[in-house]
Amino acid sequence: MKHFDPADFAQDDPQGRLAKAVDKFRTVVAQVPSRAPVTKAQRRDGEDALRELAQVLREMVLKEWQTAADELINKTEKWCTALDWRTRRQTAELSETLLDSYQLPQLLIYADEELFVLSPIARFVPDGMGAYQLSIQPSFELSSIYRDFDGVWYGHVDLNHGQVHARREQWSKHILEACVRELKSLA
Amino acid sequence: MNRRQQWMQRIADVAQEYLAARSAAELLAARTKSNPFFGVSQGWKPRAGAAFVQNLEATYLIRMFAEFEAGLREYWRSHLGRRTHPNMEHLLRNLIPNQLFSHDCIDAADEVRTYRNSLVHLGVNTPPLPRQGFKIHEAKRRLCEYFSRLDSQW
Numbered sequence: 001m002k003h004f005d006p007a008d009f010a011q012d013d014p015q016g017r018l019a020k021a022v023d024k025f026r027t028v029v030a031q032v033p034s035r036a037p038v039t040k041a042q043r044r045d046g047e048d049a050l051r052e053l054a055q056v057l058r059e060m061v062l063k064e065w066q067t068a069a070d071e072l073i074n075k076t077e078k079w080c081t082a083l084d085w086r087t088r089r090q091t092a093e094l095s096e097t098l099l100d101s102y103q104l105p106q107l108l109i110y111a112d113e114e115l116f117v118l119s120p121i122a123r124f125v126p127d128g129m130g131a132y133q134l135s136i137q138p139s140f141e142l143s144s145i146y147r148d149f150d151g152v153w154y155g156h157v158d159l160n161h162g163q164v165h166a167r168r169e170q171w172s173k174h175i176l177e178a179c180v181r182e183l184k185s186l187a
Numbered sequence: 188m189n190r191r192q193q194w195m196q197r198i199a200d201v202a203q204e205y206l207a208a209r210s211a212a213e214l215l216a217a218r219t220k221s222n223p224f225f226g227v228s229q230g231w232k233p234r235a236g237a238a239f240v241q242n243l244e245a246t247y248l249i250r251m252f253a254e255f256e257a258g259l260r261e262y263w264r265s266h267l268g269r270r271t272h273p274n275m276e277h278l279l280r281n282l283i284p285n286q287l288f289s290h291d292c293i294d295a296a297d298e299v300r301t302y303r304n305s306l307v308h309l310g311v312n313t314p315p316l317p318r319q320g321f322k323i324h325e326a327k328r329r330l331c332e333y334f335s336r337l338d339s340q341w
Contacts, residue, residue, distance in 0.1 A: 097291050122289030131286040140189075140339040146286035162340035163287065164267060186340075 014063075017056045025049040054098075062099050065123045065130055072132060072145070072153050072171070073105045076118060079173040085111040092120050099123060106132075111180050114187070118145070134179050139187040143179045145171055155179055159186060190266075190341045194258035195331045198251055202327040205247035212240045245306045248326050252303040255296075255330045259283060266341040275300060279333075287336045296333040299326045 028045045032038055038046070073089065080087045092106040106119040114136055121131040121144070128146040134155070135142035143156045144163065155175045156166035159182045169175045188196070219225050219236055226236050256275055263269050263278060273282055279300060284293050302321055321329075 095291075096289065097294070121287060122291065124290040125286045126281075126284045126288060126290070126293075128286045131289075133287060140191075142287075142339070144285070144287045159340070162266070163285065163338045 014056065014060045018053075018060065021049065021053040021056045025053050058099055061123065062102055065099075066102070066104065068130060068147055068151070068153075069104045069120060069132070072147075073107050073118070075171075076107055076109075076176060079176050080107075080109055080111070082173065083111070083177065085109055094120055094122065096122055096124055109180070112184060114180075114184055116180060116183065134176075134183065136183040136187045139183075141183050141186045143183060157182060159183065189339060190261070191334055191337050191339060194254070194261075195334045197254045197258070198327055198330050198334070201247055201251040201254055202323050204250075205244065205323045208243055208247065212243055216240065244323055247323055248299075248321060249303055249306060251323065251326055251330065252299060255299075255334070258334065262337055262341060266338060283337070288333070292332055292336060295329040299329050302326075 025046070028042065028049045032042055032046075077087050077089070087110070088108040090106050090108060091103050093101065093103055095101045104120040106117060109116040109118065116134060116136050118132055118134050121133055123130045125131045125146060128148055129151070131144055131146035133142045133144050141159070142163075143159055143166070145153060145155045147153050153171035154168050155171045155178075156163065157169055157175060157178045158165070158167040159179075169178075215236060219233070222228075223233070226233050259275075259278060260272075263273075263283065276297070279297055280293055299321060
């Protein structure tokens with residue numbers, strides 16, 4: 001216990017690191033006079049602080065996004081097994097400005113003699129906190145599966161009217177089946 | 188081929204035309220080198236030939252974006268059934284995208300729009316160029332990627 005240093009553990013505490021990074025950035029900004037140009041040193045310190053802030057945020061967002069994506073794939077995989085559809089997991093490489101390069105799971109589903117792919121689109125999408133797409137191969141037909149701001153995954157059905165007029169439903173075994181059936185009929 | 192694919196093909200066709208025009212520019216350069224008065228014999232000044240070569244990529248980028256805009260407006264009007272005529276920035280960034288678009292995909296297409304605007308309005312109020320510029324194939328990649336996210340039922 002005599003070697004215990006709270007600072008060692010603070011490194012693993014994302015909220016603590018975020019608070020520290022925000023404080024550091026605020027401190028640098030406060031040193032810049034409103035009516036004078038920024039000095040080279042202030043600029044460098046500001047860039048360092050902002051980079052640190054972005055790094056902490058990146059780690060937090062990515063961890064949370066990967067957990068959510070894992071949950072989606074795990075659930076879908078379980079439903080596929082229950083439906084007697086064969087599945088195979090793969091890793092998709094993604095790259096987003098705020099997250100750099102990272103990996104997420106994608107699921108190949110062999111259902112009703114057709115191949116479907118549940119693959120990630122991005123964490124940063126309009127009106128949501130991440131999206132996947134379920135597509136039938138080889139075809140352009142797909143349904144978007146996205147995570148709303150409440151953290152719940154939603155799928156789209158009634159695809160014959162187009163994605164724009166599709167109906168949003170909470171992602172479930174029943175909606176997965178409906179999507180597969182509709183995509184097959186459209187392909 | 189659905190409408191989405193047709194418009195993507197039109198964008199790709201502009202990139203092909205650019206390659207043909209670039210070859211033509213190289214042939215023209217060879218011709219004017221061997222005969223400096225070739226342009227004059229055809230009714231144009233040597234300065235016009237130099238400008239043609241210099242502006243070639245920008246010219247085709249503007250044309251490519253015109254195809255992109257026309258396609259997007261058709262999607263807005265015919266597929267989404269809207270009668271309004273929003274400005275291009277609002278249309279591209281806010282009105283069209285849904286969760287099938289990543290923000291990076293939207294930003295990438297919008298950077299082409301900003302760059303195209305800087306080319307078109309150069310000399311009028313000379314907005315700063317957002318970046319060094321786009322190669323035509325990079326613009327094509329960005330615009331086609333955006334189009335690939337539109338509704339396949341169109």
